[in-house]
Amino acid sequence: MTVPTSPAPAARTTPPTTVARLRDLLPRRTDYADLPRSWRQDLLAGLTVAIVALPLALGFGVSSGLGAAAGLVTAVVAGAVAAVLGGSHLQVSGPTGAMTVVLLPVVARHGAETVPVVAIMAGGIVVLAAALGIGRLVAYIPWPVVEGFTFGIGVVIALQQVPLALDTPRAEGENAGLVALRTLADVDWGRTVAPLALVALVIAVMVVLPRLHRGVPASLVAVVAATLVAEVGGLDVDRIGALPGGLPAPHLPVVDLETTSALFSSALAVAALAALESLLSARVADGMADDIGRTRPNRELFGQGVANVASGLFGGLPATGAIARTAVNVRSGARTRVAALVHAGVLTAIVYLAAPLVGRVPLSALAAVLLVTAARMVDLGTARAICRSGRAGALVFGVTLAVTVVFDLVMAVEVGVAVAAVLALRAVARSSGLHREPLPGTSEDEVTADAERALLHEHIAVYRIDGALFFADVRQFLDELALVTDVRVVVLRLGNVRVLDTSGANALAEIVTDLRRRGVVVLLKGLRPEHRRLAEGVGVLAAVGPEQHVFDDLDAALAHARTHVHRPHDADRAA
Structure with missing residues (x-):
């Protein structure tokens, strides 16, 4: 019977030391290996x-x-x-x-x-x-x-x-x-x-x-x-x-500090x-x-x-x-x-x-x-x-x-x-965008037929941010989201954000703070692991509220959003 063994831990690559980096600049015998x-x-x-x-x-x-x-x-x-x-x-x-x-x-x-x-x-x-x-x-x-x-x-x-x-x-x-x-x-x-x-x-x-x-x-x-x-x-x-008739002898030129x-x-x-x-x-x-x-x-x-x-x-x-x-x-x-x-x-x-x-x-x-x-x-x-x-x-x-x-x-x-x-930054900014999406499973017929779904559709907005959220185009997102009215919950889908810099994270924090000031609950979905530390450091996670409304799954985010729609408006403002 073979006893399974756990895989060996991956070797860590450490950056070269200063001495190793300097040694790498010097000639070596392998320079003439093909001679x-x-x-x-x-x-x-x-x-x-x-x-x-x-x-x-x-x-x-x-x-x-x-x-x-x-x-x-x-x-x-x-x-x-x-x-x-x-x-x-x-x-x-x-x-x-x-x-x-x-x-x-x-x-x-x-x-x-x-x-x-x-x-x-x-x-x-x-x-x-x-x-x-x-x-x-x-x-x-x-x-x-x-x-x-x-x-x-x-x-x-x-x-x-x-x-x-x-x-x-x-x-x-x-x-x-x-x-x-x-x-x-x-x-x-x-x-x-x-x-x-x-x-x-x-x-x-x-x-x-x-x-x-x-x-x-x-x-x-x-x-x-x-x-x-x-x-x-x-x-x-x-x-x-x-x-x-030959090469000159080497000599050190004499110059003063001014020259x-x-x-x-x-x-x-x-x-x-x-x-x-x-x-x-x-x-x-x-x-x-x-x-x-x-x-x-x-x-x-x-x-x-x-x-x-x-x-x-x-x-x-x-x-x-x-x-x-x-x-x-x-x-x-x-x-x-x-x-x-x-x-x-x-x-x-x-x-x-x-x-x-x-x-x-x-x-x-x-x-x-x-x-x-x-x-x-x-x-x-x-x-x-x-x-x-x-x-x-x-x-x-x-x-x-x-x-x-x-x-x-x-x-x-x-x-x-x-x-x-x-x-290049201009091209990246142009490829980015903010798109409002319909709620999953809420076609127009369903919304008309089902009053409960209509209520959810009216008070929950899902926005998808694509491309990059960085200093070149943060104002665009601020301006577009500032127009959001008559909703009680905004779900921001961030899974397609490939680039997030400090300016973009700060703009995101401002957006969340502004929406919450107007009584709108903000939920974040799909925040990438490589962006999480930056978002936390700039204050995005703190801005979404004490409940830390960050989700990896859209259905879970929407289920949580429904609970806010059914709450009294003042309770949402407090949350």
């Missing part, structure tokens, strides 16, 4: 990404105002550190177009020498965010915000290339659109023939070559072709200029962008490679924070995860973070072995590469899909795009999320 099987793929992917990253790193360095050398340093140092410490196996980090959008106002206000300081400060803020567990919040950013943000970055990057593409000094200002307009107003069009010809050549190569052979690094081939044309033709165009205070808001904006763009890029990588371990968001923030600190110590720019380079890494077959390390190693070799050759690259050729990159970020098909999805999605997308172009990226995400939240 014995994938090292050839990782080497090839790292080489491919380096070839793609070289012109982008140079271009973003120049576009930021610090020069091509700073872009290369950032790609090497931040790329290596983030590869080792980050939470994604496939992420490739370095200078990005979005970051140059944020840095240009910093350079205009405080000077290029302050950018490494901003990188160090921003890195510290991102590390703190990782320790606080903020990484998981990126999952709450709506899709239209992400796409509007990306579309806007593409527009801003394209506007930033106008001075470089025309070999014209950049006009004063912080807004990319205004700077582009002022530059066009002051340009000497006679000097723009050669740089514009190189821009056209690079764009043509980058558009046509992938259609002929997808495996060829079109951006690198285009830059090499433009450089050869400029050299052979003796074109009078601006070049990158002399690059250092640090002035840079804090810029560092906060850079940190927000670094965190946001890195986590979004890692999320894209996860979607492209479903069979590889998912990104650990807080560890990714930790790695990006330390990478920014390291980049600043070497005189580089703030860095983020780069969506374009990460996508190339995944498509090239990378399986571990070794691919991103190889990418940094190849760029280091280029710095040491080919600096004089790289210095001869025309700036207009780099501008053309970034123009093509920006055009690929402007996804018209996705924009059309969002706009067709409904007015709410179109509004969020349009607002995010406009704020990105007119103001700045961090504000764009904040405004976009805020607009999306307001529209």
Whole structure:
């Protein structure tokens, strides 16, 4: 005979301790578990990404105002550190177009020498965010915000290339659109023939070559072709200029308290962008490679924070995860973070072995590469899909795009999320409602035939609340229930209330109190267990009276309601 045993109690899940949470941010041996099987793929992917990253790193360095050398340093140092410490196996980090959008106002206000300081400060803020567990919040950013943000970055990057593409000094200002307009107003069009010809050549190569052979690094081939044309033709165009023959030694910038205070808001904006763009890029990588371990968001923030600190110590720019380079890494077959390390190693070799050759690259050729990159970020098909999805999605997308172009990226995400939240609350409020229901078993014929039922039907009202009862729509329920007259008992059915917040519970307490003041007894039916504590704390249960008129069954509630109909009116008021 088998003696039945009671089931073992379910194991309680306790939140991780602070030490465990911090330990989770550190590298581990399992990061390289697939390396014995994938090292050839990782080497090839790292080489491919380096070839793609070289012109982008140079271009973003120049576009930021610090020069091509700073872009290369950032790609090497931040790329290596983030590869080792980050939470994604496939992420490739370095200078990005979005970051140059944020840095240009910093350079205009405080000077290029302050950018490494901003990188160090921003890195510290991102590390703190990782320790606080903020990484998981990126999952709450709506899709239209992400796409509007990306579309806007593409527009801003394209506007930033106008001075470089025309070999014209950049006009004063912080807004990319205004700077582009002022530059066009002051340009000497006679000097723009050669740089514009190189821009056209690079764009043509980058558009046509992938259609002929997808495996060829079109951006690198285009830059090499433009450089050869400029050299052979003796074109009078601006070049990158002399690059250092190696990486600079790390050093801590010397700044005073006043400068640090002035840079804090810029560092906060850079940190927000670094965190946001890195986590979004890692999320894209996860979607492209479903069979590889998912990104650990807080560890990714930790790695990006330390990478920014390291980049600043070497005189580089703030860095983020780069969506374009990460996508190339995944498509090239990378399986571990070794691919991103190889990418940094190849760029280091280029710095040491080919600096004089790289210095001869025309700036207009780099501008053309970034123009093509920006055009690929402007996804018209996705924009059309969002706009067709409904007015709410179109509004969020349009607002995010406009704020990105007119103001700045961090504000764009904040405004976009805020607009999306307001529209979502509006939709939830619209889906909610207050409905009066007939008493069960009281059809019109029965009510007419049976005087007793008619009496009950006249003096008992059943209302069903659907959806949500929260701050966005509590006034609606107050106004509707305030019209209740000529009844002695109101039964509020709450089983369909999915959301109840403090404002909603307080409104419910006010409704009950108002009805009781007018001599109407209120019974609650179907109050969910998860809402009971809130209702009790706010005073809803106390407001229904000393008898605690809360029921789980409608028949029981109606039976109790009938007892109040047969009571004298004064007794009900006392109850």
